Amino acid sequence: MRALPLAAYTKRDGALNLASKLPRYCLPPDLGPKMYLGFGALTPEGRFVRASTSERHAAGTGLHVDIADAVNILCHIEPLRAPSWAPRSGAGGLGGPVGTEDDGGTQDGAAGGPSKGWLLGEGQTGGAVWDIWHADDAETICAFLNRVAAEKGLPLPAHPIHDQTFYINARLRKRLKEEGVVGWRFVQRLGDAVFIPCGCPHQVLNLRSCIKVAMDFVSPEHIARCLAHTEQFRLLPRGHGRRQDTLSTKSVLLHTVAHALRTAGVYVAPGYALGPPPTLVGGEVEYSVEYIAAERMKGNKLEYNVKWLGYEEWTWEPARHLKNTKALLEWQAKKQQNLTVPEEWVWPVEGEGIEVEVAVSEDTPPAWVGAEVLVVLVDGTFQARIVLPDGSDQWEDWFSWKEEGKDWRRRAQQPTAEGAASCLASESTHSNATHADSSSKSVPTTTSQERTEGFGVDQGPVDQGGGPPVPGAPPPPAGWKWLHEGETIEVEVAASEDAPAVWVTAEVLIALIDGSFQARIVLPDGSDQWDDWFSWQEEGSDWRRRAKREAPEEAPEGFRYATCPRLETDEDYRKLVGRKVLVAHERKKNLEPNWYMGRIKLFGVSAAWKKTCPSANFIIKYSKTETGNALDGDSAIELATHNYGVDEWWLLLDPLLPEE
Ligand SMILES: O=C(O)CCC(=O)C(=O)O
Structure with a gap:
């Protein structure tokens, strides 16, 4: 991995690999390295082997796109060897159910002139033949493959590229070329590194048995494509192998932005800040706990709020992560001391302004600076945000009732409500809570x-x-x-x-x-x-x-779940009219929460309908027969990509073809 080319992009911690911007408390995405153990498809006579389905699959990788950029290096090749199974004369049986590399190889751009023996020649030195198409051609390729499937009488794929069931052979490449789509076809030789930009449809055919190693990365140039593909994968039907966010793309983007802002000197909340790298202890990554600041019950599990050494941030960690740490012993001792909050203590409340003692540097004397109470816990500890008066820095820290007068103190004068019109309501509520008569009971009233x-x-x-x-x-x-x-x-x-x-x-x-x-x-x-x-x-x-709304495993009889189409323009939306949908309904007076089938009747809703559902953009028509007497007539609903899915609000249905 140390020898990866363009290390700034391809290495896990490369400066231009956006995945490196994820802080350690995020689950890391699976970027590899991964290994492709390929089975050679070519015989010494230049024929393709006839092989079982699983062997055919090992002889290459069908057409697909990846969610991230990748570099793929050919590390090992075997000599061409006569197979123990019967070679297929002339035609070969490679690839998925539709395409087969059936002409012994045709070079793209050779205008239909098959260069006989080209692959054999390449097979002497090369390991694998790659076809890569431009990401902008993916939609045309999809439409093309849907047509090919229809011509062959095959069921429409959920997604012709993401299903990874096609191999675009010479004949199909020629037809694609007639539609103006030409890809790059080249041979990968021992030691060659192939870069595959995110979103580019590609397929691989191994000429010789070989081993390749690949590493994924997220380049700034292609993060938009990564996001678009994450969304495409999300919209695939339930159970589809690619319906996953293996890259945590949105987290990568969020932390990249935070990193960039921080580098530019803009304040970023500590939760987004990156700290120094961890140390390796016995092969395990370890970060040092500086101290524990608070504890809470999450579900029925105890968690501690941890300040990490070298990081300006706290994270909530399960108790087991802190077993046997000095910080935990210290915390328990501190808790013992803090246990009883005195009756007369005046509880601070969230949003209250206090002052805390801060020394900006080692040479400057400590000074009182303003801070805002963020969270108050039942043991009399609280978290506050401290902002330096010149605005040059701000951070969060924890304090306890015991430290009042030493590490923090109340503001001499609370700001008046008149000063902040926009905060009137919260100010007045705060005053309800904080200005309890300190001579009487001082818990918030x-x-x-x-x-x-x-x-x-x-x-x-x-x-x-x-x-x-x-x-x-x-x-x-x-x-x-x-x-x-x-x-x-x-x-x-x-x-x-x-x-x-x-x-x-x-x-x-x-x-x-x-x-x-x-x-x-x-x-x-x-x-x-x-x-x-x-x-x-x-x-x-x-x-x-919220009522649980998992769509039924099986679509209604006679239908199957469809992939969500692109919904960007009015035209895209209008195309939905007439299609069948399954819509999640919450519990209402006489209605059981369930998924009900209906028909999309109208795009665009009147102001009267908007009153029942402000974001509605469609009218759905339900019938008693299709909803088991539960619904009848029209209903307004918002149909959009963001609420499409098995655990969202709606799913499109396609009628099953006769052979399905
Ligand atoms: O080598 C192969 O079989 C497939 C490689 C590939 O598709 C990739 O690295 O994305």
């Missing part, structure tokens, strides 16, 4: 009910932020199903005082051990989003779990 009202759930998306958890709130009863971070739920929201409340989806951001949690609510039309806190007691009233 808001109840979870007050919190909810104060932050606008049920009253519309007017306020940003949300109240903190309430220390001492009763924990959920045994058997209550804990929410986990990242889970999707639904919360009740009214867009204005007159509008009826509707359920919209929200994502759980932080789940605390008292059963309260913070969720991010995003309006369906994308016009607004905000975070809010909920408690376990509010389940069923202010929030509910």
